[in-house]
Amino acid sequence: xxxxxxxxxxxxxxxxxxxxxxxxxxxxxxxxxxAWILAVFPAFIFLHFIGFAAPVANGETISGGYSWIExxxxxxxxxxxxLSLTFALLISGIGTLIVLYxxxxxxxxxxxxxxxxFILMFMGAMQGLVVADSFxxxxxxxxxxxxxxxxxxxxxxSREAARRAALQALIVTGAGGLSLxxxxxxxxxxxxxxxxSALLAEGEGLREAPLYxxxxxxxxxxxxxxxxxxxxxxxxxNAMEAPTPVSAYLHSxxxxxAGVYLxxxxxxxxxxxxxxxxxxxxxxxxxxxxxxxxGLRQTDLKLMLAYTTVASLGLLVMLTGFGSHxxxxxxxxxxxxxxxxxxxxxxxxxxxxxxxxxxxxxxxGGIGRAMPxxxxxxxxxxxxxxxxxxxxxxxxxxxxxxxxxxxxFWGVLLTLVAIIGNGLMFAIGFAVGLKPFIGAxxxxxxxxxxxxxxxxxxxVILATTGLLAALFSSLSHHFVSSPMxxxxxxEPVEISISIVPHVGLPLLLSLVTIALxxxxxxxxxRGRASMATVLAAIGWGPDRGFDQxxxxxxxxxxxxxxxxxxxxxxxxMTVTFIILAAALFVPMIGFGxxxxxxxxxxxxxxxxxxxxxxxxxxxxxxxARDRLTAIVSLGIQGFAVALLFMLFGAAxxxxxxxxxxxxxxxxxxxxxxxxxxxxADHRPTGQxxxxxxxxxxxxxxxxxxLMRVVEVPFDPTLSTFFAENSRVIxxxxxxxxxxxVDFRGLDTLGEIAVVMIAGLAILALVRVRAGKPGNxxxxxxxxxxxxx
Amino acid sequence: MSxxxxxxxxxxxxxxxxxxxxxxxxxxxxxxxxxFIGGLIAASALAIYGIACGVPSVRRAIYFHPMAISGSGLFxxxxxxxVSLFVEQPFLTGQWITLNVLGVPLDLSTVLFFDIGVYxxxxxxxxxxxxxxxxxxxx
Numbered sequence: 049x050x051x052x053x054x055x056x057x058x059x060x061x062x063x064x065x066x067x068x069x070x071x072x073x074x075x076x077x078x079x080x081x082x083a084w085i086l087a088v089f090p091a092f093i094f095l096h097f098i099g100f101a102a103p104v105a106n107g108e109t110i111s112g113g114y115s116w117i118e119x120x121x122x123x124x125x126x127x128x129x130x131l132s133l134t135f136a137l138l139i140s141g142i143g144t145l146i147v148l149y150x151x152x153x154x155x156x157x158x159x160x161x162x163x164x165x166f167i168l169m170f171m172g173a174m175q176g177l178v179v180a181d182s183f184x185x186x187x188x189x190x191x192x193x194x195x196x197x198x199x200x201x202x203x204x205x206s207r208e209a210a211r212r213a214a215l216q217a218l219i220v221t222g223a224g225g226l227s228l229x230x231x232x233x234x235x236x237x238x239x240x241x242x243x244x245s246a247l248l249a250e251g252e253g254l255r256e257a258p259l260y261x262x263x264x265x266x267x268x269x270x271x272x273x274x275x276x277x278x279x280x281x282x283x284x285x286n287a288m289e290a291p292t293p294v295s296a297y298l299h300s301x302x303x304x305x306a307g308v309y310l311x312x313x314x315x316x317x318x319x320x321x322x323x324x325x326x327x328x329x330x331x332x333x334x335x336x337x338x339x340x341x342x343g344l345r346q347t348d349l350k351l352m353l354a355y356t357t358v359a360s361l362g363l364l365v366m367l368t369g370f371g372s373h374x375x376x377x378x379x380x381x382x383x384x385x386x387x388x389x390x391x392x393x394x395x396x397x398x399x400x401x402x403x404x405x406x407x408x409x410x411x412x413g414g415i416g417r418a419m420p421x422x423x424x425x426x427x428x429x430x431x432x433x434x435x436x437x438x439x440x441x442x443x444x445x446x447x448x449x450x451x452x453x454x455x456x457f458w459g460v461l462l463t464l465v466a467i468i469g470n471g472l473m474f475a476i477g478f479a480v481g482l483k484p485f486i487g488a489x490x491x492x493x494x495x496x497x498x499x500x501x502x503x504x505x506x507x508v509i510l511a512t513t514g515l516l517a518a519l520f521s522s523l524s525h526h527f528v529s530s531p532m533x534x535x536x537x538x539e540p541v542e543i544s545i546s547i548v549p550h551v552g553l554p555l556l557l558s559l560v561t562i563a564l565x566x567x568x569x570x571x572x573x574r575g576r577a578s579m580a581t582v583l584a585a586i587g588w589g590p591d592r593g594f595d596q597x598x599x600x601x602x603x604x605x606x607x608x609x610x611x612x613x614x615x616x617x618x619x620x621m622t623v624t625f626i627i628l629a630a631a632l633f634v635p636m637i638g639f640g641x642x643x644x645x646x647x648x649x650x651x652x653x654x655x656x657x658x659x660x661x662x663x664x665x666x667x668x669x670x671x672a673r674d675r676l677t678a679i680v681s682l683g684i685q686g687f688a689v690a691l692l693f694m695l696f697g698a699a700x701x702x703x704x705x706x707x708x709x710x711x712x713x714x715x716x717x718x719x720x721x722x723x724x725x726x727x728a729d730h731r732p733t734g735q736x737x738x739x740x741x742x743x744x745x746x747x748x749x750x751x752x753x754l755m756r757v758v759e760v761p762f763d764p765t766l767s768t769f770f771a772e773n774s775r776v777i778x779x780x781x782x783x784x785x786x787x788x789v790d791f792r793g794l795d796t797l798g799e800i801a802v803v804m805i806a807g808l809a810i811l812a813l814v815r816v817r818a819g820k821p822g823n824x825x826x827x828x829x830x831x832x833x834x835x836x
Numbered sequence: 837m838s839x840x841x842x843x844x845x846x847x848x849x850x851x852x853x854x855x856x857x858x859x860x861x862x863x864x865x866x867x868x869x870x871x872f873i874g875g876l877i878a879a880s881a882l883a884i885y886g887i888a889c890g891v892p893s894v895r896r897a898i899y900f901h902p903m904a905i906s907g908s909g910l911f912x913x914x915x916x917x918x919v920s921l922f923v924e925q926p927f928l929t930g931q932w933i934t935l936n937v938l939g940v941p942l943d944l945s946t947v948l949f950f951d952i953g954v955y956x957x958x959x960x961x962x963x964x965x966x967x968x969x970x971x972x973x974x975x
Binding site: 699700703704707711714715718719722778779780781784785786788789790793794796797803804806807808810811814815 | 860864865866867868869870871872873876877879880883887903906907909910913914917927928930932943945947950951953954957958960961962964965966968969970
């Protein structure tokens with residue numbers, strides 16, 4: 049099964065990226081109608097994944113992959129079970145509709161091609177994320193979704209607010225991504241596996257590992273930021289700066305659910321522990337309440353939906369962490385229902401905005417007559433969101449109450465939380481899906497009329513699917529809900545709930561919820577006003593906290609830079625050389641590795657002569673009255689050393705040393721004349737003494753180190769190898785050069801690249817306008833003079 | 837610096853040094869020498885020429901911008917490493933052929949071109965720095 053379609057699945061994983069590359073060209077040729085062509089790609093992917101539905105429903109899993117980095121044992125692999133398949137179907141299915149919708153929504157926009165490109169790129173990333181098997185594949189796609197969403201949120205980059213929202217989303221989810229990476233590494237360390245399928249097969253191992261808690265916190269850091277859990281929820285409403293198709297796709301059905309996906313995926317191996325069942329419901333429940341209350345405050349249709357999305361994500365996290373099979377089943381049903389109705393409602397909000405010119409709830413009314421199709425879709429979606437029969441949302445809500453109302457204290461508390469949250473969401477759902485369409489006709493910026501097919505097709509299909517999935521619940525359970533719930537629980541479970549109401553506690557709680565919802569809907573204005581007062585009284589929120597955090601980081605880095613990079617060359621050099629001296633002496637003395645006193649070999653006359661010349665050069669450097677003399681005298685010492693190299697048979701080295709010394713003198717002299725320094729040395733005596741001692745200590749340290757190194761028995765393996773093979777393998781008798789250009793050619797390639805880059809940098813420094821010839825010019829040149 | 841003697845001899849000295857640097861470069865595989873040292877010699881030659889006769893005449897003489905020479909050297913070195921990929925050997929594996937030029941066997945290798953690349957990088961970078969500094973001196 050897996051083998052014959054392996055290459056096809058591989059292709060399908062990359063198809064969105066190909067489509068993304070083709071999108072700008074297609075849009076240039078066909079304008080907004082390119083949407084019809086581009087929608088073929090996700091539709092094809094959807095059909096491909098549909099083909100897996102039957103085997104997965106029978107409990108099979110589809111996996112495949114290719115070796116990616118063999119030496120690190122990293123594969124590019126995928127793994128499809130009920131959970132990933134449902135996500136993949138949602139992503140490609142809703143993705144198809146979103147592409148069509150973007151065609152209508154951004155019709156005539158100058159950058160529509162770019163938009164298509166970004167959204168398809170995102171689709172590819174998200175799809176890769178949910179089917180990824182190896183940890184690395186998962187992480188790469190996880191980060192890709194963050195990057196793609198950054199591009200999409202900041203699509204309208206000429207606006208400050210959009211740029212800020214994009215950056216904020218990137219920082220929050222990017223930080224979460226790093227946390228996830230650390231978490232995955234810890235898991236790999238604790239269990240020794242590096243793929244999800246192997247981890248799932250492992251079973252108990254991870255829960256009992258001592259690193260479990262660390263891994264849990266890190267993974268939750270990734271999941272909570274991505275899924276906008278309180279207190280990281282603030283980026284999601286801000287992300288509404290993006291065009292509506294983005295909100296409908298990323299911030300309802302897909303990206304923000306990535307965190308929930310991760311939690312569901314890891315539930316079989318990390319769940320059912322005390323930490324899991326405490327942290328998840330706690331954060332999820334808080335997010336649910338906070339999200340709905342903040343949503344109540346808003347008048348912008350998109351922002352209302354955004355906050356209910358935050359709330360829904362909280363509900364999903366809460367259910368996933370509750371720890372019973374029923375709760376997981378509820379989470380699964382609610383996730384599917386939410387993707388359908390929230391996607392539809394976002395698109396409806398976009399239609400309203402597009403056709404009336406506003407999405408401010410207080411300015412909208414009575415547009416249902418002008419936009420009947422949109423109204424119908426909105427109403428269907430709102431019914432599902434409110435959890436009314438016979439919609440899929442109703443099934444989800446029944447299951448939520450059946451799962452939570454277990455009688456324990458925790459269960460009662462969370463049931464209450466769920467009732468309040470659902471009631472408020474009911475109200476907001478109808479405020480978006482019903483309120484703008486009824487009542488007295490209002491005065492909108494544009495005269496309202498029905499949008500083109502591209503705009504209403506998506507919401508209609510999604511809203512209808514929400515109805516059909518509930519009507520034919522046995523079918524949708526068999527192919528979607530049950531396999532997905534089985535994957536999340538870790539053992540086969542069967543979901544059987546249908547639209548026929550069962551008299552019992554869940555139904556009663558549903559009625560309470562609906563009553564609460566209707567009450568809040570009718571008193572929406574008053575509720576909003578009181579929330580506004582409360583929020584104004586609090587005054588501070590994580591969103592403002594984010595700004596304070598960013599400002600704080602910038603301020604701290606400014607302080608640190610001021611201390612570390614104070615711009616005084618003498619301090620830099622003093623610090624560098626003190627550290628060098630410490631690095632030389634501390635280990636040598638600490639480990640008792642000081643060299644023993646070497647026997648002084650008898651030196652011949654000419655060797656003495658060269659030594660004397662070297663010392664004369666050094667003496668001249670110290671006593672020289674002006675800098676130019678000092679530089680030239682330093683050259684004398686260098687030449688003497690080169691002669692020594694020559695005497696001991698290192699011809700190449702000596703040759704190079706001569707040239708380097710010559711060039712250093714020339715370049716240093718040029719630099720000195722350029723810098724217009726005072727010719728003589730005006731340091732105070734104390735400074736001179738300090739510099740002298742640091743220099744002496746460094747020199748002594750290097751000398752001792754060299755002596756110690758020479759005392760160690762020489763390991764001739766390498767030199768023997770080079771001596772034996774230089775002629776045979778590399779056809780050269782000059783071993784030094786053969787090493788440079790052949791045996792260690794890659795090193796040399798890197799080195800010459802460094803030489804060139806250093807040259808470019810120095811050239812840039814030299815070209816800096818005369819008038820402020822900074823100290824930097826001098827140091828840079830000195831370094832390269834020595835290096836070359 | 838621009839004494840008459842120096843100015844008169846510098847062009848001859850510089851051209852001899854460049855010639856010598858090529859000799860050092862080419863013999864590097866079997867005798868002391870090679871691209872690095874050859875490049876340094878050539879760079880000193882150009883630096884001397886610049887001190888004696890002025891930067892504009894050096895720039896005219898070498899025709900290309902020194903950084904372009906450096907860049908082409910890096911490019912050449914990387915390119916010479918790619919050849920081995922065509923015979924399915926790792927990057928930078930030396931490839932040798934023996935040509936028969938007028939009856940004299942001549943060993944050619946990708947390693948030689950790599951070494952020439954090193955030479956060009958060193959000449960270009962150092963000359964570029966030296967000329968930059970000299971130019972400002974006369975500015």
